[in-house]
Amino acid sequence: MESVQIVCNRCGKAFPVDGVPLINTEGAPELKEKLLSGELFLRECPHCGARNLAKWPLLYHDPAEKVMIWLSDGSADTEARMKAAVAGEEFEGYSGRIVDTPGALLEKVKIFDAGLDDIALEMAKFITRQELGKDIDLLFFNLEGADNEITLTYPEAGQMQLVRIGFNVYEDCAGILLRNPDIKKSATGLCRVDRGFVECWLK
Ligand SMILES: [Zn+2]
Known part of the structure; x- marks a missing residue:
């Protein structure tokens, strides 16, 4: 213990x-x-x-x-x-x-x-943050429905807000990862894959 x-x-x-x-x-x-x-x-x-x-x-x-x-x-x-x-x-x-x-x-x-790639998901969060125009920390909530809609959450005004994004946003990010293998390579071993990680690559 x-x-x-x-x-x-x-x-x-x-x-x-x-x-x-x-x-x-x-x-x-x-x-x-x-x-x-x-x-x-x-x-x-x-x-x-x-x-x-x-x-x-x-x-x-x-x-x-x-x-x-x-x-x-x-x-x-x-x-x-x-x-x-x-x-x-x-x-x-x-x-x-x-x-x-x-x-x-x-x-x-x-x-x-949920079978998702966390790097692609962090990239999808990055895009969602930009679209919302808010400096917020988004958390993955779930993946559901026939369309594999992804729900993210963030706290605002003392409440949990939900943001739903289409699976295509995630798939686009997974595509970027495939075309840029260095991103994934930089996450081998034990490392932090979070907001800071994707901002290093996407900013
Ligand atoms: Zn106490």
Whole structure:
């Protein structure tokens, strides 16, 4: 177990949290269910009972889909160690990602589970952001319907807003990726594929 101290968002007191260091989707599918429901990271404060979103270093590994996602605590040493571990031959062909929040981990899992390429999806978000003309952080919500419509969310005025984009937007981005293999090549090993990653390439 990973043990961390977190500070309650209501009473401000610290308390210890134990969390699993690894979710292997083949060995522990029930942990993935808890991750998807959000339950995994919720911890009740022993002082005041408030529910808090906890976070600890966690590796998500889906061997069938060849996906490895590292929820980092920001430690450069640990990240370097994780990168070296994933650089081994046994992980060739993997999508290896680093994320910094439980929400970002959940989003990545949903993207890969939907069979989408997260780089193409980040590019589609980039385009959507430009079309909306808003400086917002978009999150993948789902892919559904006969037309494979993609729904993204973002917070505004204290509420969750939904943006629906056509699958063609995503497909156009996937096409750009095919024609520019360097983009994908720059995301081998364990790396962050987020807003900053695509802005480096598209700006
Ligand atoms: Zn509390």
